[in-house]
Amino acid sequence: MSKIVLQTENLGKSFTLHLQGGATMPVLAGVDLSLASGECVVLSGPSGAGKSTLMRSLYGNYRVGHGHVRIRHRDAWVDFATADPRKILEVRQETLGYVSQFLRVVPRVPTLDIVAEPLIARGAPREAALARARSLLFRLNLPERLHSLPPATFSGGEQQRVNLARGFIGGHPILLLDEPTASLDATNRDAVVGLVAEAKATGTAILGIVHDAPTRDAIADRLFLLSPVQAAA
Amino acid sequence: MTVPLLEAHELDLRFGAIRALDRVNLSLWPGEVLAIVGESGSGKSSLLHVLSGQGAPDAGRVLYRDPAGAQHDVHAMPAPHLRALHRSDWGFVHQNPRDALRMTVSAGGNVGERLMAQGARHYGDIREIATDWLRQVEIDPSRIDDLPRTFSGGMLQRLQIARTLATHPRLVFMDEPTGGLDVSVQARLLDLIRSLVSRLGLAVLLVTHDIAVARLLAGRIIVMRRGQVVETGLTDQVLDDPQHPYTQLLVSSVLQA
Numbered sequence A: 001m002s003k004i005v006l007q008t009e010n011l012g013k014s015f016t017l018h019l020q021g022g023a024t025m026p027v028l029a030g031v032d033l034s035l036a037s038g039e040c041v042v043l044s045g046p047s048g049a050g051k052s053t054l055m056r057s058l059y060g061n062y063r064v065g066h067g068h069v070r071i072r073h074r075d076a077w078v079d080f081a082t083a084d085p086r087k088i089l090e091v092r093q094e095t096l097g098y099v100s101q102f103l104r105v106v107p108r109v110p111t112l113d114i115v116a117e118p119l120i121a122r123g124a125p126r127e128a129a130l131a132r133a134r135s136l137l138f139r140l141n142l143p144e145r146l147h148s149l150p151p152a153t154f155s156g157g158e159q160q161r162v163n164l165a166r167g168f169i170g171g172h173p174i175l176l177l178d179e180p181t182a183s184l185d186a187t188n189r190d191a192v193v194g195l196v197a198e199a200k201a202t203g204t205a206i207l208g209i210v211h212d213a214p215t216r217d218a219i220a221d222r223l224f225l226l227s228p229v230q231a232a233a
Numbered sequence B: 001m002t003v004p005l006l007e008a009h010e011l012d013l014r015f016g017a018i019r020a021l022d023r024v025n026l027s028l029w030p031g032e033v034l035a036i037v038g039e040s041g042s043g044k045s046s047l048l049h050v051l052s053g054q055g056a057p058d059a060g061r062v063l064y065r066d067p068a069g070a071q072h073d074v075h076a077m078p079a080p081h082l083r084a085l086h087r088s089d090w091g092f093v094h095q096n097p098r099d100a101l102r103m104t105v106s107a108g109g110n111v112g113e114r115l116m117a118q119g120a121r122h123y124g125d126i127r128e129i130a131t132d133w134l135r136q137v138e139i140d141p142s143r144i145d146d147l148p149r150t151f152s153g154g155m156l157q158r159l160q161i162a163r164t165l166a167t168h169p170r171l172v173f174m175d176e177p178t179g180g181l182d183v184s185v186q187a188r189l190l191d192l193i194r195s196l197v198s199r200l201g202l203a204v205l206l207v208t209h210d211i212a213v214a215r216l217l218a219g220r221i222i223v224m225r226r227g228q229v230v231e232t233g234l235t236d237q238v239l240d241d242p243q244h245p246y247t248q249l250l251v252s253s254v255l256q257a
Helices: A051-060 A085-094 A111-121 A124-137 A156-169 A186-201 A213-219 B043-049 B079-087 B107-117 B121-135 B153-165 B183-200 B211-217 B235-240 B243-254
Strands: A004-017 A024-033 A034-036 A040-044 A064-073 A074-081 A096-099 A174-176 A205-209 A222-225 B008-017 B016-027 B033-037 B058-065 B071-075 B090-093 B171-175 B203-208 B219-226 B228-234
Touching: A004 A051, A004 A205, A024 A064, A040 B079, A051 A096, A051 A174, A064 A085, A064 B071, A074 A085, A085 B228, A096 A156, A096 A222, A111 A156, A111 A186, A111 B043, A111 B071, A124 A156, A124 A186, A156 A186, A186 A205, A186 A213, B008 B043, B016 B043, B016 B058, B016 B228, B033 B043, B033 B211, B043 B203, B071 B219, B079 B090, B090 B153, B090 B228, B107 B121, B107 B153, B121 B153, B121 B183, B121 B228, B153 B183, B203 B211, B211 B235, B219 B235, B219 B243, B228 B235, B228 B243
Parallel strands: A040 A205, A040 A222, A096 A174, A174 A205, B033 B203, B033 B219, B090 B171, B171 B203
Antiparallel strands: A004 A024, A004 A034, A004 A064, A064 A074, B008 B016, B008 B058, B058 B071, B219 B228
């Protein structure tokens, strides 16, 4: 049942800041992480340990510095360290979903369309995708009068729920959650816990950064500890 | 599809001592949006000029694959053949819509003209298609007989897009399509371009100096400086984790709204 769907091998990442005299900042070194279908792993470690950097490296948003990031896609492994950009886009469309902390969308597009888009991109009929978007937004307690408005003027918590609905709608086999509950109240945190539990039950592998302890305890099967890399002198 | 629609190999172009293009290579696949970014003078407009066959490079080749799968050297093609390509398989969206539109011909006429150039003759059909396209670009079809000079800047740009897409091109070149527009008009146009591109499965080569536009529209990006490609890859990866000093400078120079 539970097979590995995401794996890193000796993953390292450092940033070279050319505008600051070429200073190099090591952030990740020797990360070996694996994630199986149907489980939820939460990254832990102090601020600055590289949790967000790891997350972004897994999504291909940051280039793999050293080592490998392998994603199970169409019954084969895709290594983001060497994959063609177009392959990474295909993996994101079909296999790997991501809920970021911030919503980044075309201005003036209604919320319902923003949420439905990943499902339409995966080939679902528009009406069915919109219906699914509506039901997800209701589950996350976003009032109907907001569905037809663009989210630019929404509160932080409302935008985050739009982002969550957009992340969960695709039904991707692997889902990365970057602080999905940071600006939510208790009711909405519970809704997120429910969504995660359902996704796990259908075999979705979930990796998250979750700072609030009740949510973390409710969703995590295990924790993965990251320690800050010691800067080489 | 696994083969590129358009390929450029080792393009060189000089204007006197200036190297406008310095060994530029790129490929564009069907259905993808590729952004070419860089500041003024980086060579991005020269590149679009050469890729679309409007200007010849000093060295290098541009290859276009037709629907039957045959490859054609864009600069070795007979001129009538290239013109036919621009009327049918290709489209070009200019920054200034006045460069593409005929300002003394009605809005419907502007759309219909390209259809007629492709062989459409039945007036009623042409008018029907033109009406449909005006609707698709969110221009009230009751404006079909109005002259473009009565249109706002944003409407003119949408009319240009309707004119370009009416013939169902497979490949569209866009040169700063949202430049020179108010931000509110720009947002609406971005949304329109995005939905048309995905619905019609267009391949787009998009030249822009605005990296926010590139981020919203393009899957892949090419960063140019002084005629050279300094960085290329997945759009969000290049913009969020830039490797080249110039890309880092470009990204860090953007004003936050």
